[in-house]
Amino acid sequence: VDALIVVAHPEPRSFNAALADAAADTLRECGWRVQRSDLYAMCFDPVLGRGDFAAPQNPELLNVSLEQRHAVANGTLAADVAAELDKLLRADLLVLQFPLWWFGMPAVLKGWIDRVFVSGVTYSRRAMYERGKLRGKRAVVGVTTGAPAAAFGRGALHGDIADLLAPLHRGVLGFTGMAVLPPYVAHHVPYAGAAERAAMLDGWRRHLRGLDALTPLPMPRLEDHPELADDAFHRGAA
C-alpha cells in the first residue's frame, strides 16, 4: 500500500517538516510505501496556465478543463504535473501537511491541487463525491496554526477549524471521491516549547497509527441531488 505525503513549508527545519518526517517514519513502520512531495524543496510552480499545455487543442482561447482532458488523452501534460499526478494516482493514502496561512493552504499547495487534480482524471461532471474518480483512496490533513486552540471552535474568535478546512475537505478531497479522515491540528506552534512540540509529534504519530479506526467525515452525495444529474459541475475556464 502506497502513501503520498505532500508538504508545503518554506523552512526545511520547520515544525511542519518535523511533522512530515514523523508521518513518513510512522507510516513506514506500519508497512506503507511512502513517497514525499516537498513542494518548496522541489520549487514546484503552482500557477496553472498555458504552460501546462504544450500542445493545446485551442491555442487561441484557454479553457482549462478542456485542455486538461486533451493533454491527458494525448500525453502532453506538463512533465511536472504528470509526475505528481502519477504519484497521486498510485497513492492509497494522501497526507497533506501545511501551516494554516490566512485560514487556508499556502499558495504552493493550492496550486499543486489546481494543476495536478486534472479534469477527467480526478473528477468529471458526472463523477464527483461518491462517484469521484479518486474513490477508494483516503486522505488526511495535518495542519499547524499560530493561534492558540482556544481561538478556534464554535463561538470562538476564528470559528471552527472544520469550517476553515471545509473547502479543502469537501471541495477537493471529498469532491474527488476520497474518504476524508479527521485532520490533525497542532495549535500555537510558534509559541510551543520542546515538550509541547514532542507531544504534538506524538499525537500525529498516534493519529496515523490509528487511521483504520477513524471515521471519515460526512460528505455530500451526488445521488441525493438528482436535480443536478445532467449538469452538476464543471470548473470551466471562464
Next chain:
Amino acid sequence: VDALIVVAHPEPRSFNAALADAAADTLRECGWRVQRSDLYAMCFDPVLGRGDFAAPQNPELLNVSLEQRHAVANGTLAADVAAELDKLLRADLLVLQFPLWWFGMPAVLKGWIDRVFVSGVTYSRRAMYERGKLRGKRAVVGVTTGAPAAAFGRGALHGDIADLLAPLHRGVLGFTGMAVLPPYVAHHVPYAGAAERAAMLDGWRRHLRGLDALTPLPMPRLEDHPELADDAFHRGAA
C-alpha cells in the same frame, strides 16, 4: 478615492477579464481612481519564501512573520511585494475578481495574499478584526463558478457559497479590518451564452454602482474575546 482591482485568470479574453474590465469602467464612471493588478499578466510569483527577504534577520531559520516585520522596518521587502503593498495601502476599495477553483482562489491570488498582506502592516497580534490595520477600507469579491446556481445554497450539493468564501471574507479581509461587502457571484459561466453573460456583466456593474448601499458582512470582534487579548493570533512560520 482609490480602488485596486486584483484579477486572477490565465486567459486574457476570459469572462473574468470582462468582469474586471466592467468593474474598472464602472468605478471610473463613479469617480474612483482605479489601479489594476492582473496577476497572470504580471507573472506574479505567488510563492512566499526566502526570496521575499533579501536581508534576513535570521538567515538560518525562516520565521515568516518576523522577517516580514524586519523587512518592512528596513525597507528590504522584495520589490514586487513592496509595489503591491503600496497599491493595497493606497486603496480605499479592494476588488478581487477570480474563478472559483476547487472551492477557493486560484493559487496565484492566494499567494498574492500570502506575500502582500505582511505582518505588522496589515495586522498584528493585537490588531485584527475591528482593530485590523486595514480598517477604513472596503473589500468586495467578484467570483465565477462553473456549476449552476442550484448547486449552491443551504442543503444544496456544494453547500452555501458564503461558507466557501468565509476563509477569504473572514480570514483575510475581515481579519485585517476591512469592511467586507457582499460578493457578486456569476454562476455556470462556461455554459452561459452571450445574453446571459451580458446580464451577469450588468449585474456586476449595478452591484458596484450600489456599493454605498450594501451592508458589510458581520465579522468576529476581538473585543468579544477578552480571554485572547494577550495572545490572540500569530501566523508564525512553524
